[in-house]
Amino acid sequence: MVQYGGSSPQARMKNIFGWKSAKGRSGNDNNGGVATEGYRTRPTGRRRVRNGNDAVDMKDFERKLEIITARIAEWPQSVDALIFLLEKLLQNPKDPKFKQVNTSKSAFKNSVGKCGHWGPDLLTLLGFQQAGDYYLLKKNFEDPVRLFMGKTSLESVKQSELYLLGKEKIAFRKAVKESIKDASNEEQRRREGFRTDVPVEPPAGAAGTTSVRVYCGDADVRRNFQSDHTLKGVIMWLGATLSSILPEKLDEGEWELVDRSYYPPKLLNVEQVKDSTLMALNIWPSGEIEIQSAGTHEKERELNGIKEKSI
Secondary structure (H helix, E strand, O other): OOOOOOOOHHHHHHHOOOOOOOOOOOOOOOOOOOOOOOOOOOOOOOEEEOOOOEEEEEHHHHHHHHHHHHHHHOOOOHHHHHHHHHHHHHHOHHHHHHHHEEEEHHHOOOOHHHHHHHHHHHHHOOOOEEEEEEEOHHHHHHHOOOHHHHHHHHHHHOOHHHHHHHHHHHHHHHHHHHHOOOOOHHHHHHHHHOOOOOOOOOOOOOOOOEEEEEEOOOOOEEEEEEEEEEHHHHHHHHEEEEEHHHHHHHHHOEEEEEEEOOOOEEEEEEEHHOOEEEEOOOOOOEEEEEEEOOOHHHHHHHHHHHOOOOO
């Protein structure tokens, strides 16, 4: 399961949805001091599902569920958090604290909120109703069949290419974040070694200037270069300012460089074009490039059905 910060996996998940431990109730099931019976087998229910005031045909419900969960698959944080929510609801059908979701919490925004409106869309389809910052599952709209199907559908997308690629991106962002935070003397020495190969930055508005924006994990940096500066100069600047491992990872092919000034984005073969000028690479008068884990570009092309060659 994706790690979200906090004392334990369960505590982190409870924090996502804004649940508070129940007090003054008998029994203890290690879930907030509440003793309840869950659904021991696949729940049975109506052939028609209620969503709001309208009766929704089961086939239509299944179609919408498939579409929404397929969209959410790209964000593993959202998938894992929503599965946790539905597990708790199915295991504790009488506990009201698991039937409310607080969307205002930063933990929610950094997990379920990552998938945009698709998370709330799923909650609505499963019977939740919005009330301010909360999504509430009221008794009249609660359907264990629907909750079970939602959980099963989310679990199935964990085997999808989109979900697995999303996990790889999370691991990449974590590695980049740790490398950028490295403040050791050795890291500072290595960064300093790249500075001699970083071209002088031209003043803003000077003739022949190009603005280069670079995305790397959660980092987003920008700098001006001359249009006749090379791609290698940009890479050296990244090694001197962000992390010394960037040039090494690109050189060894563990990470890749993508020109996002194009649509669809173009993969830059660093070994072949690092000595080319930014103008020759059409990264002028501005450009956006991204560093990502090797193979990400190809997987995204396959998932999107895009056919192209790298440059």
